[in-house]
Amino acid sequence: MADWEAAFGELLTARGGALRSYAYLLTGDAAAASDLVQDALLRVFSRLRVGGDVVELESYVRRAILNQYVDGRRRATLWRQARHLLVYPPVHEDVDVTIADEVRQALSTLSPKQRACIVLRYYEDRTVLEIAEQLSCAEGTVKRHLADARVKLAAQLGATKESLR
Template sequence: MRPDLEREYVEYVQARLPRLHRTAYLLCADAFQADDIVQATLTALYVNWKRAAGADNLDGYVHRIMMRRYLDERRRGWSKVLLGDRLPEQSAPVDHAVEERDALVTALRSLPRGQRAVVVLRYFGDLSVEATAEALGCSTGNVKSQCSRGLAALREALDGRQSVTVAQGGRDRS
């Protein structure tokens, strides 16, 4: 690659890397898998940088690559393999922000892939409806309906969790 193109690529990646990692993490809820998805995305971007740099919406182009890599990871059988005979112990969270984040990630994981992808790109990736549609390769109407259904499901899941927490808190005070 020419030095000027490589410099542009490095500048782009340095500016977007935290956001890309956050988006990948919200899609898969696993930091190590998010690292793999981002690495695969950036590798594909590097290979096609000359063409990608000329795209009208470079961020949409990159999000589309990321979504494809995420779906590829989900299709691989080894991604479901658990190394070891049991899950590690979970420590008790000290901060409520951690509990809220965990509840949100759990609720996101319960959404179907399409709804999860739309909600993550729209609200955590700050993409417009049009940019989300372009990244996912679907219509804006599909983005709007998937987003509406996904938000409704998230509200239901999170409201249900709050009801249980309030009910349990009431029993502890008695």
């Protein structure tokens, strides 16, 4: 068995569930989260030259998940803005989607960067500096994304100012 195969198996055994949970928090959809994790694993292990320990590999995979999520949302937004130029609108749109989970619904209204900041700050318990390093932006930008996201979430979830502190 190659080094990467052993590292791959160890990573999936030890942290596979945590990686899927992380991706689910970003996407809000179990199938999309599984796809995101699979794509991230493929990217990391196809470029990895030497196996690493589980903690190091997990950080690489988490970074790949985050990058792919943000890039995918950006591409989807660009596609939604331009697809009317290429595709006829459907005749019938029976979109009757009921989302029971208010938090998931509120998270889905955030921009990809805001959602990533919220997940990294409150799920991953990262500092503003760590989030800024992961997203390759300034600390002030992270603070702004967090503040905007909290205001938007509070308005949608009916939170009071005291509960936001």
